[in-house]
Amino acid sequence: MSDKELTQRSAWETVLASLKKRSLWMLHYCTGCGAVELPPTMTSRFDMERFGIMPMVTPRQADILLITGYLSVKTLKRVILIYEQMQAPKYVVGFGSCTINGGMYWNSYATMKSLDRYLPVELYLAGCMPRPEAIISGFNSLIDRIDRGEANSWKDYYENYEFYRKNQEHTFGDIETHRSIADDAQYYGFVEVTK
Amino acid sequence: MSGTYTVPTGRPEAARGEKRSASAIVAAIAELGGESGFAVKAPRRVEGRVEAAALHGFAAALRMRVGFEHLSAISCVDWLADGEFELVYHFWSYRDNCLVSAHVRIPRDTATMATLTDLWQPASFFERDIHEMFGVEFLGNEDLEKYILTDWKGPPPMRKDFVSRDFAHDHFTYKNYEPSWDEMIDGGYYSGGQNGGQA
Amino acid sequence: MSDIVTINDGKAIMPGANAPENREYNMFIGPNHPGIEGNFALKLSIEGDIIQKAKTEAGFLHRGFEKLMEERLFIQNIAIVCRICVPDPDPNEENYARAIEAIGGIEVPRRAQFIRVLVLELSRIASHLFTFGGHAGTIGLYTMPNWSISDRDRVLDLFEELTGGRVYHIFNMPGGVRRDLPDGFKNRVRDVMDYVESRLSEYDDLFFNNKILLNRAVGTGILPVDKAIAWGATGPNLRAAGFAHDVRKDDPYEVYEELEFDVPTAADSDAYSRLIVRRREIAESIRIVRQVLDKIPEGPVWNKQPNPLKWRVPAGDAYVRTESSKGEYAYYMVSDGGVRPYRVHVRGASVTHGVHILENMLAGARIEDASQIMFSLDACPPEVDR
Numbered sequence: 029m030s031d032k033e034l035t036q037r038s039a040w041e042t043v044l045a046s047l048k049k050r051s052l053w054m055l056h057y058c059t060g061c062g063a064v065e066l067p068p069t070m071t072s073r074f075d076m077e078r079f080g081i082m083p084m085v086t087p088r089q090a091d092i093l094l095i096t097g098y099l100s101v102k103t104l105k106r107v108i109l110i111y112e113q114m115q116a117p118k119y120v121v122g123f124g125s126c127t128i129n130g131g132m133y134w135n136s137y138a139t140m141k142s143l144d145r146y147l148p149v150e151l152y153l154a155g156c157m158p159r160p161e162a163i164i165s166g167f168n169s170l171i172d173r174i175d176r177g178e179a180n181s182w183k184d185y186y187e188n189y190e191f192y193r194k195n196q197e198h199t200f201g202d203i204e205t206h207r208s209i210a211d212d213a214q215y216y217g218f219v220e221v222t223k
Numbered sequence: 224m225s226g227t228y229t230v231p232t233g234r235p236e237a238a239r240g241e242k243r244s245a246s247a248i249v250a251a252i253a254e255l256g257g258e259s260g261f262a263v264k265a266p267r268r269v270e271g272r273v274e275a276a277a278l279h280g281f282a283a284a285l286r287m288r289v290g291f292e293h294l295s296a297i298s299c300v301d302w303l304a305d306g307e308f309e310l311v312y313h314f315w316s317y318r319d320n321c322l323v324s325a326h327v328r329i330p331r332d333t334a335t336m337a338t339l340t341d342l343w344q345p346a347s348f349f350e351r352d353i354h355e356m357f358g359v360e361f362l363g364n365e366d367l368e369k370y371i372l373t374d375w376k377g378p379p380p381m382r383k384d385f386v387s388r389d390f391a392h393d394h395f396t397y398k399n400y401e402p403s404w405d406e407m408i409d410g411g412y413y414s415g416g417q418n419g420g421q422a
Numbered sequence: 423m424s425d426i427v428t429i430n431d432g433k434a435i436m437p438g439a440n441a442p443e444n445r446e447y448n449m450f451i452g453p454n455h456p457g458i459e460g461n462f463a464l465k466l467s468i469e470g471d472i473i474q475k476a477k478t479e480a481g482f483l484h485r486g487f488e489k490l491m492e493e494r495l496f497i498q499n500i501a502i503v504c505r506i507c508v509p510d511p512d513p514n515e516e517n518y519a520r521a522i523e524a525i526g527g528i529e530v531p532r533r534a535q536f537i538r539v540l541v542l543e544l545s546r547i548a549s550h551l552f553t554f555g556g557h558a559g560t561i562g563l564y565t566m567p568n569w570s571i572s573d574r575d576r577v578l579d580l581f582e583e584l585t586g587g588r589v590y591h592i593f594n595m596p597g598g599v600r601r602d603l604p605d606g607f608k609n610r611v612r613d614v615m616d617y618v619e620s621r622l623s624e625y626d627d628l629f630f631n632n633k634i635l636l637n638r639a640v641g642t643g644i645l646p647v648d649k650a651i652a653w654g655a656t657g658p659n660l661r662a663a664g665f666a667h668d669v670r671k672d673d674p675y676e677v678y679e680e681l682e683f684d685v686p687t688a689a690d691s692d693a694y695s696r697l698i699v700r701r702r703e704i705a706e707s708i709r710i711v712r713q714v715l716d717k718i719p720e721g722p723v724w725n726k727q728p729n730p731l732k733w734r735v736p737a738g739d740a741y742v743r744t745e746s747s748k749g750e751y752a753y754y755m756v757s758d759g760g761v762r763p764y765r766v767h768v769r770g771a772s773v774t775h776g777v778h779i780l781e782n783m784l785a786g787a788r789i790e791d792a793s794q795i796m797f798s799l800d801a802c803p804p805e806v807d808r
Contacts, residue, residue: 057453058460060483061508061804064589067555073572100807102374103461103482106453130397132502135388135493137380138372138486141397157589199394200374234648265524267673268741292651295743298754298767311754313741313769317651317665320672324741345654345774352773356488371481371807380489387489 037177048091048117049174050080052167055090055114059107060097062123062157069160081167087113092170093147097157098126098139104146105200111147111185112207116216118182119150119170124157131156145195148184186213237290243319245269248289252323255284261323270324278327279337282312286342291316291323294339297349299357303383306331308359312339329359338364356381445469451792453482460508462776462803464796468789476784476792478777483807491766496522496596497730499763504590506768507805510549512542513746514753514768515594520675521755521766522596524740529725534598535676536718540611541584541593542676542744543707543714547618548577549747550700557697557797558629561638566629573621576614583607598724608715615708622705630701639694643783643795646691653782654774657749659799662699663691669745681713693791693798700747700800734761746771748800770805777806 261271558566686702688695749771
C-alpha cells in the first residue's frame with residue numbers, strides 16, 4: 029500500500045484498526061514443537077493477555093493462525109482447511125525457522141518446507157525455537173502493522189488463489205476444501221476473482 | 224479398539240519368584256529347547272538369534288515359562304546388501320530386571336512374520352509401525368491399516384533404498400543450501416559411502 | 423420413544439426424529455484442540471455421553487526422525503534428537519549419547535555423569551510441572567497453569583544458564599557433556615529447588631486437595647495393575663497402579679545407583695493417583711538434585727572424541743533405556759562402522775500410553791473425561807509420531 033493511500037485512510041478505518049489491534053485472538057492449534065513456548069507466553073510470567081492476545085479454540089472467531097514450527101504434510105492439509113474457515117482479516121504467523129525454509133527438517137520426506145507457498149504469511153519469527161520474548165516482540169510488530177493498516181497479506185490469498193492452489197495440489201494431489209474461495213473473494217470485495 | 228484378539232491379562236506364574244542372574248536366564252532359555260545361541264552381552268542384557276518360524280513359539284515360552292512380561296519394543300533394521308530385514312524383539316523381565324533381545328532375519332522381498340499381538344498388546348503398535356515404515360507383513364495382526372502416514376503414497380520410507388533427501392528435493396520447493404563440507408567426508412553422501420551414494 | 427414425537431394420525435412430525443435403532447454417533451476431538459499435549463486426534467463413537475469406542479489418530483507431528491538420523495553424521499544428530507519429545511527432551515539426548523557410548527566403549531567422566539543426572543532430574547521436574555498445568559486446564563482450574571508453568575520457567579532459566587537453551591539443550595555429548603557448571607550455579611540450583619519444594623505445599627492447597635479435582639479425578643480412568651502390565655504401561659502410569667518399576671532403580675544408568683531416592687507408588691490407579699505420583703516424584707527429584715550437588719566430584723566433563731567429520735562408531739548394536747518423566751524411553755541403535763548411524767529406533771514412552779492404553783481406557787468413559795484421561799496418562803504425541 030502506498031503512502032498516499034495510507035494517508036487517505038478514512039477516520040473509520042483508523043478507528044477500526046486501533047480496535048482490531050488490541051483484540052487479537054489466536055487460534056489454539058499446536059501444530060509443532062514451538063507450541064511448548066506458548067504456555068509460558070500465555071501464563072503469568074510473560075502474560076500475552078496484556079496485549080489483548082488470547083487463545084481461541086474455534087477458527088471462526090480467531091484472528092491469528094500461529095504455525096508453531098514445522099508442518100507435516102498431514103497437518104498442513106488441516107491447517108489449510110482451518111485457514112479457509114477463518115474470517116478475514118486473518119494473520120498467519122510462521123513461528124520458527126522450519127516454517128521459513130524447512131529448518132533442520134530440510135531433508136525430511138514428511139514436512140513442508142516454506143509456509144508462504146501454501147498460505148499468505150504476515151510475519152515470520154525466526155529461531156529454533158523463538159523465545160517468549162521473541163513471540164511477544166513479533167506480536168507487537170503485528171499490532172503496529174495492523175495499526176498502520178499494513179497487515180494485508182491475507183488479501184493475497186483471495187487475489188492470487190491460483191498460486192496457492194497450485195502449490196497445494198502439487199503437495200496433496202487433488203485436495204478437497206470445504207469453502208469456495210471464489211465466493212469468499214466476492215464477499216470480501218475482490219471482484220477480479222470470478223466464479 | 225485395537226482388534227478383536229484376546230490378549231492375556233493375567234500375570235504368568237513364572238513372573239513371580241526370586242531374581243535370577245543373566246546367566247541363569249541364558250540357561251532357562253536353553254532349557255526351552257531349540258534356542259542355544261543366547262549369551263550375556265552386557266550387564267542386564269541377553270541376546271541371541273531365533274529362526275523366523277520359531278519366533279512365536281519362543282516368545283510364548285519366554286512369556287509363560289521364563290516370565291518375561293514386558294515387550295519393550297520391536298525394532299526393524301533393513302540390511303539392504305544382504306537382502307534381509309532384521310527384526311529385533313526386546314523383552315524385559317520385571318522379575319529379573321533383565322532384557323532379552325531376540326534377533327530374527329527374514330528375506331526382504333517376501334517379508335512376512337507371525338504376529339505377537341496375541342501375547343502382548345503393545346506389539347500391535349510396533350507391528351503396525353514396522354508395516355508402515357518397512358512394509359513387513361505381520362500374519363494374524365488385524366490392525367495394519369495406515370496410522371502415521373495416512374496421506375503417504377510413496378514406498379515405505381524407512382527402507383534403505385528410499386532416500387529422504389532426494390524425495391524432499393523432488394517434492395518440495397525450498398532454497399537448497401547444499402553443504403559443501405559434506406563432499407569432503409570419507410563415506411559422505413556424495414562420495415558413495417554408506418547410507419549415501421544411491422543418489 | 424416413537425410415541426413422543428408422533429401426533430395426529432400417528433404421523434411423525436419430523437422425519438428421522440424417531441429414535442434410531444443404533445444411537446451411536448461419531449465425534450472427533452482434535453487435532454485442533456485446546457491443550458498442551460500437542461497435535462493429536464481422537465475419533466470417538468458415542469452413545470449418550472458415554473464413549474463406546476475410541477480410535478487415536480497420530481502422525482500430525484511426523485518428521486521422520488529415524489530416517490533423518492540415518493542421513494546425518496553422528497555429531498549432527500545430537501542437535502535433532504532432543505526434538506523428539508518436546509516437554510521432556512533430555513532423555514533423548516541421554517539415550518543417544520549412551521547408545522554410542524555402549525557401542526563404542528566410550529568412558530564418561532564421573533563429573534559428567536553427575537551433571538547428566540542433574541539435567542535429567544531438572545527436566546523431569548519441568549515436565550511434571552507442565553503436566554500439572556495441562557491437567558488442571560482440562561477440568562477448568564485455570565489458576566494452576568499460571569502457577570506451575572511460571573514456576574517451570576525458573577527451571578528453564580537454570581537450563582538456559584547451563585546449556586544456553588530454554589527448551590532444547592543439545593548438552594549431552596557422547597563421552598560427556600558440553601560444558602562444566604558455571605560459577606555459582608550450584609547455589610542457584612539449590613535456591614530453585616528450595617523454591618519448588620516450598621511451592622509443592624501450595625499446590626496441595628490450590629490443586630491436589632481441591633474439591634473440583636477430587637470430584638473429577640478420583641475414580642476416573644482406572645487402569646488395574648494386571649492390565650497396566652499387559653498393555654505395556656511404564657513410568658508413573660505403572661507406578662500409580664502400585665507396581666514399583668523404575669528404570670533408574672531396576673536398570674540403573676549413570677550414577678543413579680549411588681543416589682538415594684524412593685519410587686513413589688499409589689494404589690488406586692485412577693487419574694488422581696497418576697497425578698499424585700508425579701507430585702511425589704518432584705519431591706524425589708529435588709532430593710536427587712540436592713545429592714548430586716553435594717556429591718559431584720571435580721574433574722573433566724568430556725572425554726575428547728575424534729574429529730566430528732571423521733567420527734566413526736564401531737559396528738555393533740545397543741538397546742539403552744532411560745526413565746523419562748513419561749515412562750520407559752528406549753533407543754535401539756545399530757552402527758555398521760560408518761560415519762552415520764545405520765539405524766536408530768526410538769521407543770517413546772507414549773507409544774503404549776498414547777495409543778492402545780488410551781483407546782482401551784476411553785471405552786466406557788464420559789466425553790468430558792476424555793481429555794482428562796489423556797492428560798493423566800501424560801501421553802506425548804511427538805514420541806508416537808517421531
